[in-house]
Amino acid sequence: MTQQEQQEQQESKLFFSRHLLEWYHQQKRDLPWRRHRNPYYIWVSEIMLQQTRVDTVIPYFHRFIERFPTVEALADAPEEDVLKCWEGLGYYSRARNLQHAARQVKEQYGGNVPNDRDAVFSLKGVGPYTAGAILSIAFNRPEPAVDGNVMRVLSRYFLMEDDIAKGPTRIKMERLAAELIPEGSASHFNQALMELGALVCTPKSPRCLTCPVMEHCAGRLAGCETSLPVKTKAKPPRPEERLAALIEGRGAHAGRVLIRQRPMSGLLARMWELPHWPAPPAEGAAPGARLADAAAQDRLRRSLVKAGISARPSEHWMAAEHTFSHIIWTLQVYRCREEEGLPLPMPLAAEGLAVYRAEAAAAVTAYSLEGASANGAGTASSDIGEAGMTPSRGADLESVLLTDSIVPLEVEVFADGTENPEDMGAVRWINREDMARYAFPNVFLKLLNSYFDVQEGRKE
DNA sequence: AAAGCGGGGTA
DNA sequence: TACCCAGCTTT
Structure with a gap:
């Protein structure tokens, strides 16, 4: 890459971060877990949002927080109550892992959700994405939170043809996503990235004309935004x-x-x-x-x-x-x-x-x-x-x-x-x-x- | 690295 | 009806 290309790339990144953040401040949805910066709420919402749409999660989130208002309440509850509260949401190991992790937090961290990477990552049910989401959204730490939305957005904007079903691609995306986080704005920026994927840069028919970063989107400029991201498909059930x-x-x-x-x-x-x-x-x-x-x-x-x-x-x-x-x-x-x-x-x-x-x-x-x-x-x-x-x-x-x-x-x-x-x-x-x-x-x-x-x- | 693990949405 | 979405754990 020539020096000029490097500079253009750098400008493209700065453009992306600045405009995306601005867009988010205007367009963000009013979601229950965004009304407080309670790490426990953020954590519960992120677990529920794994493989699950926002609209589906909202009623479950309200019921769950009402029934288990704190880490300690969750840790002390009978498991069947937790499962019953999760009924219909699917992937039930998420609920059991969440309670297991609540007990970890109660016993090892005095009931406070930890804010360092290793500790968060050690919680049952918390992987690379969720750890990054908790650290950035709840504690504003500059950690990448790369989920499917983010990989779709980045693969289009930067025209990356790596197979997002492969492990190394996520690592690559995390490096890139970390570079994009504006100083001091990790919480808003990471949410902005996911919000864009959910509202504008959608899988099927992206709403490019309303996109805040369309001008420098390499995928769209090349006319291949709908064929990105590249992803090997799962075998049929x-x-x-x-x-x-x-x-x-x-x-x-x-x-x-x-x-x-x-x-x-x-x-x-x-x-x-x-x-x-x-x-x-x-x-x-x-x-x-x-x-x-x-x-x-x-x-x-x-x-x-x-x-x-x-x-x-x-x-x-x-x-x-x-x-x-x-x-x-x-x-x-x-x-x-x-x-x-x-x-x-x-x-x-x-x-x-x-x-x-x-x-x-x-x-x-x-x-x-x-x-x-x-x-x-x-x-x-x-x-x-x-x-x-x-x-x-x-x-x-x-x-x-x-x-x-x-x-x-x-x-x-x-x-x-x-x-x-x-x-x-x-x-x-x-x-x-x-x-x-x-x-x-x-x-x-x-x-x-x-x-x-x-x-x-x-x-x- | 691949398989196991739910449920709901859209075309 | 057919197809799509997608993070963590276990193997």
């Missing part, structure tokens, strides 16, 4: 067919349905849901094809029994879809009836388990008989017999139970009365009022509300 059970209680559980808690870690960790299991593909059918109704009910019955839940599918109720970034669940939801005679909810004592196993044996035998005759008649109800769990007559029940690919509900109490702390999967019978106490992923929230609506005669 894999489809997963699942069978879900909406179990209607009887007797003591009349008017209630059964929910279970997910495992301590992994997908939707510790959230509550209707029980559901993978639907194996029908033999010889196209992958992803729906299981025939009778076969699906049979399969679901087996899953229920093996999970220690005494209930029987009665009819297909509805299908529901839940999309993650990496999986698409298609849930076929079956109404099921609780079968009386065996106490629910779990956990099972050893004797109870033996009873269930006996019933499972009966179910397996019944299945074998039905399956055999159905096969003889040439119908299509034999599609449960996938590898590893063919329930042929005389099959060893224990081996069926143990080698079945279905993950059982972990509802057993060990012989000494203790529970498995890692995979304890609690179950509960709930009515609509009880829903307020449990955090559900959106799809189950909608299913349960819809179900109770029908029960209460509010809808068809």
